[in-house]
Amino acid sequence: MTKNESTKPTNFIHQIIEEDLKNGANDGKVVTRFPPEPNGYLHIGHAKSICLNFGTALKYGGECNLRFDDTNPEKESQEYIDSIIADVRWLGFEWAGDIRYSSDYFDTLFEWALHLIREGKAYVDSLSAHEMREYRGTLTEPGKPSPYRSRSVEENLELFEKMRQGAFDEGECVLRAKIDMASPNINMRDPVIYRIRKAHHHQSGDKWCIYPSYDFTHGQSDALEGVTHSICTLEFEDHRPLYEWFVANLPVPVEPRQYEFARLNLNYTVTSKRKLKLLVDEAKVNGWNDPRMPTISGLRRRGYTPASIRNFCDMIGVTRSNGVVDMGMLEAAVREDLDANAPRAMCVLEPIKLTVTNMPEGEEEWFELPAHPKDESMGLRKVPFTRNLLIEREDFAEVPPRKWKRLSPGEAVRLRGAYVIRCEEVIKDESGEVVEIKATFDPDTKGANPTDYKPKGVIHWVSAENSVACEVRSYDRLFTEPNPDGDKERDFHDFINPESLVVYPHARAEIGLKTSAVESRFQFERQGYFCVDPDSSETTLVFNRTVGLRDSWAKMQSK
Ligand code: ATP
Ligand code: MG
Numbered sequence: 001m002t003k004n005e006s007t008k009p010t011n012f013i014h015q016i017i018e019e020d021l022k023n024g025a026n027d028g029k030v031v032t033r034f035p036p037e038p039n040g041y042l043h044i045g046h047a048k049s050i051c052l053n054f055g056t057a058l059k060y061g062g063e064c065n066l067r068f069d070d071t072n073p074e075k076e077s078q079e080y081i082d083s084i085i086a087d088v089r090w091l092g093f094e095w096a097g098d099i100r101y102s103s104d105y106f107d108t109l110f111e112w113a114l115h116l117i118r119e120g121k122a123y124v125d126s127l128s129a130h131e132m133r134e135y136r137g138t139l140t141e142p143g144k145p146s147p148y149r150s151r152s153v154e155e156n157l158e159l160f161e162k163m164r165q166g167a168f169d170e171g172e173c174v175l176r177a178k179i180d181m182a183s184p185n186i187n188m189r190d191p192v193i194y195r196i197r198k199a200h201h202h203q204s205g206d207k208w209c210i211y212p213s214y215d216f217t218h219g220q221s222d223a224l225e226g227v228t229h230s231i232c233t234l235e236f237e238d239h240r241p242l243y244e245w246f247v248a249n250l251p252v253p254v255e256p257r258q259y260e261f262a263r264l265n266l267n268y269t270v271t272s273k274r275k276l277k278l279l280v281d282e283a284k285v286n287g288w289n290d291p292r293m294p295t296i297s298g299l300r301r302r303g304y305t306p307a308s309i310r311n312f313c314d315m316i317g318v319t320r321s322n323g324v325v326d327m328g329m330l331e332a333a334v335r336e337d338l339d340a341n342a343p344r345a346m347c348v349l350e351p352i353k354l355t356v357t358n359m360p361e362g363e364e365e366w367f368e369l370p371a372h373p374k375d376e377s378m379g380l381r382k383v384p385f386t387r388n389l390l391i392e393r394e395d396f397a398e399v400p401p402r403k404w405k406r407l408s409p410g411e412a413v414r415l416r417g418a419y420v421i422r423c424e425e426v427i428k429d430e431s432g433e434v435v436e437i438k439a440t441f442d443p444d445t446k447g448a449n450p451t452d453y454k455p456k457g458v459i460h461w462v463s464a465e466n467s468v469a470c471e472v473r474s475y476d477r478l479f480t481e482p483n484p485d486g487d488k489e490r491d492f493h494d495f496i497n498p499e500s501l502v503v504y505p506h507a508r509a510e511i512g513l514k515t516s517a518v519e520s521r522f523q524f525e526r527q528g529y530f531c532v533d534p535d536s537s538e539t540t541l542v543f544n545r546t547v548g549l550r551d552s553w554a555k556m557q558s559k
Contacts (some may be wrong), residue, residue: 031226166198
């Protein structure tokens with residue numbers, strides 16, 4: 001992250017903070033946190049929250065903590081923790097101090113539960129889950145008190161201690177805050193604050209068999225860390241009174257405040273860890289970092305840059321109104337970054353042989369091309385012109401359609417950065433498929449020299465012998481519907497795009513790419529932006545197509 005980037009446009013949260021700073025609230029401090037639950041990999045929605053929380057701290061000279069909200073041990077794992085840490089770092093952010101875990105506070109939270117019991121503000125309930133649901137009431141009807149609500153402080157202390165010791169089975173009882181069974185806000189109807197889970201915890205091991213609820217953990221963890229502005233998504237708005245109730249009724253060191261913003265929804269994908277996990281578990285994709293996934297690690301593998309994701313988050317802004325952002329915006333953000341920063345190269349995805357008959361066998365003529373047309377500082381690249389070349393099958397038409405600007409029998413095109421060639425002969429196999437084109441080059445057309453030929457088009461090419469073998473993986477959107485979750489009858493599985501991955505196994509790229517490191521990004525001229533995949537081997541480079549040169553999807557949709 002550069003300093004310049006942190007001077008982001010303002011939003012309603014920044015306005016609140018500026019007001020607080022003006023009034024001298026929180027001793028002039030700004031402390032935020034990003035609190036992922038380690039139950040899956042982060043997705044593009046989380047990037048919005050990361051950019052907001054870390055970006056806000058940067059902007060106001062504050063601090064942002066990374067805290068794992070780890071109160072559901074069965075669903076969480078070290079793999080997810082590691083991936084989240086890597087993703088936040090890759091996005092360019094650094095947290096204040098050590099990585100934190102809600103589980104670091106389990107001792108304090110237990111003490112605070114005892115505190116509520118002693119104050120007569122919490123009780124052990126022995127209703128079954130089913131009964132509890134019935135007693136809870138509905139949006140239109142008030143709840144009714146559990147028969148166990150009036151247990152004495154002593155009895156509650158004793159039962160809660162037994163819960164902690166493992167004397168009860170899971171589900172046999174819970175600890176609830178005693179608030180208001182008639183509250184119009186269901187979250188305030190004596191919410192569960194501790195439940196029995198005889199599960200091993202990735203951080204606290206087997207120390208606990210009771211775990212605090214999200215609501216009993218979040219605000220308290222914020223308070224213990226000195227968070228000033230606890231920024232979360234709108235679905236927690238109804239939990240805010242509870243957040244405030246705990247802060248008001250417990251001996252917390254400071255009183256953080258919660259603010260909500262609209263979550264990011266992106267069309268043609270799903271942003272829910274649960275659904276993304278299903279796609280992984282059901283092998284609809286090849287893991288969490290499949291380049292079609294909207295996960296940070298998927299986008300990274302696809303070729304997205306951290307800056308492009310941060311810019312995207314800036315572009316979409318932060319508001320309180322829910323909407324759906326067009327995938328085209330995310331693609332535009334990476335296209336803009338790569339257009340400026342990715343070196344150019346030539347790669348033929350589906351090659352057809354082109355023999356230059358007036359070029360002697362074994363001879364090489366090297367051409368120098370700019371690595372970037374608008375940025376000389378990126379230097380030059382060298383490509384060999386030889387007798388045996390490869391061009392894109394698509395760039396040849398035996399019977400050209402009208403206005404054809406590429407190669408066809410008897411016609412000429414320029415090979416990018418080299419000579420003008422003319423198609424002299426077409427060779428076919430028994431089935432009638434074109435297998436080779438014989439052409440001649442005109443030595444007077446070297447480089448960009450003017451020529452009498454005035455070829456109609458320019459195509460990309462590589463030397464057949466002196467180029468590098470690659471597999472190119474071209475991706476399309478994972479879902480065919482803008483809102484794969486929006487259909488009442490069918491679920492998102494029904495809208496998985498069967499053509500979201502097309503592989504070109506016999507592609508060849510210019511020889512200079514041979515030693516490209518994993519994650520190197522290029523513009524393949526006339527094709528789009530591509531990134532080296534970790535599946536690459538000594539003999540074959542694997543490229544992922546990040547995005548095309550233009551928004552062809554929008555064009556297709558409007559047809
Ligand atoms: P999911 O619904 O994908 O499981 P979550 O909200 O359960 O997401 P958490 O790990 O709890 O995932 O999220 C960590 C933080 O990221 C929370 O503050 C949450 O509000 C925020 N967040 C999650 N999804 C989005 C989103 N789509 N847009 C913006 N912020 C998000
Ligand atoms: Mg959550």
